[in-house]
Amino acid sequence: MKTLVLPAARADIVRQVGYFIEIGQEHIADRFLVAARIAIEHLSHTPQAGAPRPMKSPRLAGLRTWPIEGFDDMKIYYLVADDALTVVRILHGRRDIERILER
Incomplete structure (x- = not known):
């Protein structure tokens, strides 16, 4: 199946990885990146x-929606x-998802 990750979803991944690096958790940033790739695959x-x-x-x-293993509050939102599978966003499940996605 053809898979498209929209720019907003790519930015979500980069933002989350950046957050982990910012708090000194580079190993978790790496683990998140791998887990997100595996979930999309x-x-x-x-x-x-x-x-x-x-x-x-x-x-x-x-x-x-689909959770990212090991980061279960992080969800992949897709169509x-x-x-074709289109990854729309990758967001923390406690955010105002409907408001974010409706934009």
Whole structure:
């Protein structure tokens, strides 16, 4: 399955890695980066694995979520259409997800 990671999702990864480095946890930054890559790869093979997340916006219809192993509060928010998986964002689950994604 073709996988596209949107620029906002890439920025989310960079931001999270930067945060871990900033607090002196470089080894956790490395582990997060690897775990995010593995999770995205897993979803590209089993895109229906993630839990559906109802959204008000029609453009986000079918949005699904999947946790990043070892960082379970960090979720991948993605869409599946035909033969393509689009990673929309990678965010901490305690944030105001709907507000962020509706922008």
